Amino acid sequence: MMRMLALLVCVALGAGPLAAQDLGAPIGEDQAVERVPVEGEEADGPLRGTVTDESAWSDIGIAIPAFATDRDRPTPANEAGTGALGREIARVITANLRNNGLFKPVGPDSLPQPAFAQIPAPAYATWSGRGAEMLVHGYVRAREDGRLVVGCYLYDVALQQQLVREGWVVAPGDWRRAAHKCSDLIFSRLTGESPFFDSRIAYIAETGPKDRRVKRLAIMDSDGANHRFLTLGSATALTPRFSPDYSRILYLSYVDGNPRIYVYDIGTGRQTLVTESRNPTIAPRWSPDGRYILYSMSVGGNTDIYRVPANGGASVRLTDSPGIDIGGSYSPDGTKIVFESDRSGSQQCYVMDADGSNQRRISFSGGRCATPEWSPRGDQIAFTRIAGDFNIAVMNTSGGNVRVLTRGWQDEAPTWAPNGRIIQFFRTEKNSGRTSIWQVDLTGQNERRLPTPVDGSDPAWGPIRP
Amino acid sequence: MKTKLATALMLAPALALGACSKKPPADIPPPPQTSGTGEQTGPQVQPMGPQVGTQAHFVAAVGSSTTIYFDTDRYNIDAQDAAALQAQAQYFARYPQITFTIEGHADERGTREYNLALGEKRANAAKNYLVSLGVDPARISVISYGKERPVALGSNETAWAQNRRAASVIIN
Numbered sequence: 304m305m306r307m308l309a310l311l312v313c314v315a316l317g318a319g320p321l322a323a324q325d326l327g328a329p330i331g332e333d334q335a336v337e338r339v340p341v342e343g344e345e346a347d348g349p350l351r352g353t354v355t356d357e358s359a360w361s362d363i364g365i366a367i368p369a370f371a372t373d374r375d376r377p378t379p380a381n382e383a384g385t386g387a388l389g390r391e392i393a394r395v396i397t398a399n400l401r402n403n404g405l406f407k408p409v410g411p412d413s414l415p416q417p418a419f420a421q422i423p424a425p426a427y428a429t430w431s432g433r434g435a436e437m438l439v440h441g442y443v444r445a446r447e448d449g450r451l452v453v454g455c456y457l458y459d460v461a462l463q464q465q466l467v468r469e470g471w472v473v474a475p476g477d478w479r480r481a482a483h484k485c486s487d488l489i490f491s492r493l494t495g496e497s498p499f500f501d502s503r504i505a506y507i508a509e510t511g512p513k514d515r516r517v518k519r520l521a522i523m524d525s526d527g528a529n530h531r532f533l534t535l536g537s538a539t540a541l542t543p544r545f546s547p548d549y550s551r552i553l554y555l556s557y558v559d560g561n562p563r564i565y566v567y568d569i570g571t572g573r574q575t576l577v578t579e580s581r582n583p584t585i586a587p588r589w590s591p592d593g594r595y596i597l598y599s600m601s602v603g604g605n606t607d608i609y610r611v612p613a614n615g616g617a618s619v620r621l622t623d624s625p626g627i628d629i630g631g632s633y634s635p636d637g638t639k640i641v642f643e644s645d646r647s648g649s650q651q652c653y654v655m656d657a658d659g660s661n662q663r664r665i666s667f668s669g670g671r672c673a674t675p676e677w678s679p680r681g682d683q684i685a686f687t688r689i690a691g692d693f694n695i696a697v698m699n700t701s702g703g704n705v706r707v708l709t710r711g712w713q714d715e716a717p718t719w720a721p722n723g724r725i726i727q728f729f730r731t732e733k734n735s736g737r738t739s740i741w742q743v744d745l746t747g748q749n750e751r752r753l754p755t756p757v758d759g760s761d762p763a764w765g766p767i768r769p
Numbered sequence: 770m771k772t773k774l775a776t777a778l779m780l781a782p783a784l785a786l787g788a789c790s791k792k793p794p795a796d797i798p799p800p801p802q803t804s805g806t807g808e809q810t811g812p813q814v815q816p817m818g819p820q821v822g823t824q825a826h827f828v829a830a831v832g833s834s835t836t837i838y839f840d841t842d843r844y845n846i847d848a849q850d851a852a853a854l855q856a857q858a859q860y861f862a863r864y865p866q867i868t869f870t871i872e873g874h875a876d877e878r879g880t881r882e883y884n885l886a887l888g889e890k891r892a893n894a895a896k897n898y899l900v901s902l903g904v905d906p907a908r909i910s911v912i913s914y915g916k917e918r919p920v921a922l923g924s925n926e927t928a929w930a931q932n933r934r935a936a937s938v939i940i941n
Contacts, residue, residue, distance in 0.1 A: 513922045561912055562885055586882040604893025606886040627886040650883055673880040687880050715880055733924040
């Protein structure tokens with residue numbers, strides 16, 4: 304009897320629901336990267352002088368030779384061994400720093416390779432002769448348990464001084480994360496800004512003709528590597544958002560035929576409805592602490608914003624205008640929400656307290672204001688500015704000091720880098736309807752397209768990974 | 770009583786407008802034979818032409834009135850929409866067994882999430898109008914596709930006007 308019951312339970316769990324949910328195999332949860340002490344002389348205090356002026360550091364030449372290894376050993380991370388892996392890591396760091404237009408890095412393919420013993424004690428004469436102002440050294444060591452130890456050092460060549468060093472232990476499959484951690488260490492030390500490279504982006508991968516687009520939930524690293532599809536494409540997926548701890552993704556799916564928000568659990572690969580309702584739910588957002596979810600729900604054609612505890616519970620309606628109230632993005636301290644409403648007759652941006660009180664319009668500078676997103680630094684709001692064309696713009700939290708950052712025909716849906724310095728968005732091509740993911744920095748400089756295996760839209764940048 | 774009067778009042782101008790624009794076609798096919806023997810007599814009944822309960826039959830009956838169109842960012846039912854919905858209401862009154870979905874759509878020149886909400890509003894506007902004409906709301910499902918399912922593929926005013934629509938689709 305018990306055995307039959309168990310069998311029934313197994314069948315119930317194993318069959319059906321996953322396939323019916325358009326989901327691919329689960330990818331497993333994000334692992335934390337362990338920090339380890341690395342050898343070297345004590346680093347000095349902060350850089351001399353201040354780094355508030357961007358021009359003071361944006362032209363810094365940085366030499367990034369291949370990372371050394373104590374002993375060339377096989378590793379699942381690189382079939383040619385830890386020596387070749389050290390070169391790959393230096394390449395990833397070089398690409399990171401170059402692609403974001405912040406520095407002038409020179410990579411391992413045009414530099415001599417330092418020996419393992421030189422990593423904590425560089426041959427400064429070699430590097431000053433090459434005009435490098437900053438020098439990155441590092442090493443890779445394969446541990447007995449197969450995990451990799453990666454050390455990262457930043458030196459000031461002129462001062463002949465170590466500025467910072469750090470080390471991490473990563474699984475072989477996570478070797479790129481060590482490269483991103485090292486990139487973050489260099490970036491933060493030289494600019495005084497918060498890190499952002501070791502982060503992920505959820506987005507929608509698009510294929511097919513304009514009237515029959517296949518739209519799949521996908522994720523990738525901040526540099527476009529490690530792309531993964533999470534859904535199979537039989538149902539349209541839209542507008543994903545990573546939870547602050549990367550354990551879950553909110554997104555919209557038509558899998559039951561209607562637009563509904565699902566909470567997808569990355570570890571188990573299972574998903575649940577954000578709220579049990581027959582009404583359509585759209586525009587999902589997390590609170591900064593991950594405890595609440597904002598969603599918009601249409602009842603009889605009227606769309607309002609609701610808040611529900613992320614682990615279940617009763618929904619609270621935050622807006623009640625007869626127009627379309629939608630979206631919503633929390634201030635980093637969680638006390639306020641910026642959202643979009645057409646209650647005035649066209650899409651404009653409004654701010655309210657987190658409980659829905661004190662709703663007031665902030666956008667008055669011409670055109671329409673859509674998809675507002677509060678900067679992780681708190682001082683800016685990015686939005687889609689509709690004035691003829693669609694462009695990405697930023698304004699302060701009172702709606703003032705609007706700056707338009709992009710000039711595409713249709714640029715839409717900004718999302719902030721974890722440090723609030725860079726904004727990603729998607730660009731739709733006129734007529735063909737093809738989409739691509741782009742980024743631009745807060746000054747409107749360094750606009751570039753992100754490499755995605757197929758067309759991409761609805762990017763959502765997650766926080767720094769643990 | 771009150772709703773009946775309201776319906777009658779709404780019908781009158783809608784019919785008048787319908788008459789001076791285009792269609793609906795003069796002849797609507799007769800209702801199907803009484804159920805039960807339907808399958809057996811199938812081959813004899815309507816040997817040509819679409820079956821009742823199909824989208825093709827609906828289209829044959831009301832023509833282009835299966836779909837209504839909207840101005841940019843609007844969801845109101847104008848005179849032309851009213852005429853089309855009137856034709857739909859007549860059809861649905863004649864075939865009370867038919868259930869259907871109203872799909873709300875927006876053009877590509879809107880942000881994705883707003884367009885989903887706007888499509889929902891347009892589909893509901895069409896639904897409410899049909900209900901005011903006496904169609905049982907239980908027969909009507911509503912779904913928004915926002916800008917995800919355009920019918921006209923260009924990026925110009927003509928294409929956008931065709932995509933800002935609420936389309937009634939028979940549920941088979």
